[in-house]
Amino acid sequence: MHTCVARAQEIESPPVAPSPVTPSPVTPSLAPFGVRLVAEAGFLGVLSNFGVFGTNATRIDFKDAAGQDVLAPYTRWSAELDLGRRHTVVFLIQPLSTEGTRTPPADERYEDVTFRGGVPVRTTFSFPFYRLSYLYEVAQSERGYLAFGGTAQIRNAEYTYEQLDGTRSSRSSSVGFVPALKARGELSVSRDAFLGFEVDGIYAPISVLNGSDNETVGAILDASIRAGLRVHERADVFLNVRYLGGGATNEDPNEYSKNWLHFLFVGLGARLDLVATPTRVHRPNAR
Numbered sequence: 001m002h003t004c005v006a007r008a009q010e011i012e013s014p015p016v017a018p019s020p021v022t023p024s025p026v027t028p029s030l031a032p033f034g035v036r037l038v039a040e041a042g043f044l045g046v047l048s049n050f051g052v053f054g055t056n057a058t059r060i061d062f063k064d065a066a067g068q069d070v071l072a073p074y075t076r077w078s079a080e081l082d083l084g085r086r087h088t089v090v091f092l093i094q095p096l097s098t099e100g101t102r103t104p105p106a107d108e109r110y111e112d113v114t115f116r117g118g119v120p121v122r123t124t125f126s127f128p129f130y131r132l133s134y135l136y137e138v139a140q141s142e143r144g145y146l147a148f149g150g151t152a153q154i155r156n157a158e159y160t161y162e163q164l165d166g167t168r169s170s171r172s173s174s175v176g177f178v179p180a181l182k183a184r185g186e187l188s189v190s191r192d193a194f195l196g197f198e199v200d201g202i203y204a205p206i207s208v209l210n211g212s213d214n215e216t217v218g219a220i221l222d223a224s225i226r227a228g229l230r231v232h233e234r235a236d237v238f239l240n241v242r243y244l245g246g247g248a249t250n251e252d253p254n255e256y257s258k259n260w261l262h263f264l265f266v267g268l269g270a271r272l273d274l275v276a277t278p279t280r281v282h283r284p285n286a287r
Helices: 003-009 206-210
Strands: 033-053 073-084 085-094 097-102 108-110 113-115 121-126 129-141 146-165 169-190 195-205 215-233 235-250 257-275
Touching: 073 257, 113 146, 113 169, 129 169, 146 195, 169 215, 215 257
Parallel strands: none
Antiparallel strands: 033 073, 033 257, 073 085, 085 129, 097 121, 108 113, 121 146, 129 146, 146 169, 169 195, 195 215, 215 235, 235 257
């Protein structure tokens, strides 16, 4: 009996090792949001900037009066919040101010104040604005995206006109809400390079929009194109060229004003993802 058992053990097949199991690729979970900071700095040139404030007022060329006949530095700052795969909220701050001194050859009238010719006048132009925007991406792919939305802008304009002898001064200020449409897009042209554009703009004839007798007309256009390079999986740098134009005309005799400006900006910028998420894998700065 013992011999049979031994032979049975000899002919038993050795245990078969289990086949290795290839693990399934892990899909990263989508983060609910992403946070991005964008900064831009460079110089601006004024193509034209004039204003008429008050009835029988002099047309003031601020390019000459406010020291805008030379290049001036500028900065631009924004923070962006990505929500899910298609929604983005942008908050932007754009400081903008210049100052100059000139001697008008003849009398000038500004906001019902007459300034004598031959006396030096200091003119200050301040036009910062604050902008909250929303974008929805209507198209997205591994190479780029296209988004449309709207903008709510707070304009904080101030002009001061002061004779250096201290005898006369005048000030015009306006804080206003400016709605606009917005579009933005980017496209990768290589692994580490991209092109992009951004536009905020609107044309608003008030009498047409609300049926009133107020013949005020306002407009804004902030349009830029950029070329950039990815320098890190969470950061890129870019060269930006921007046109900013707009203004308003109010034909009401009691509040007559006309002010239109056209600026050109050239600057370098940087963009940093503080919270990098896989929710925007199509971003040009995603590897």
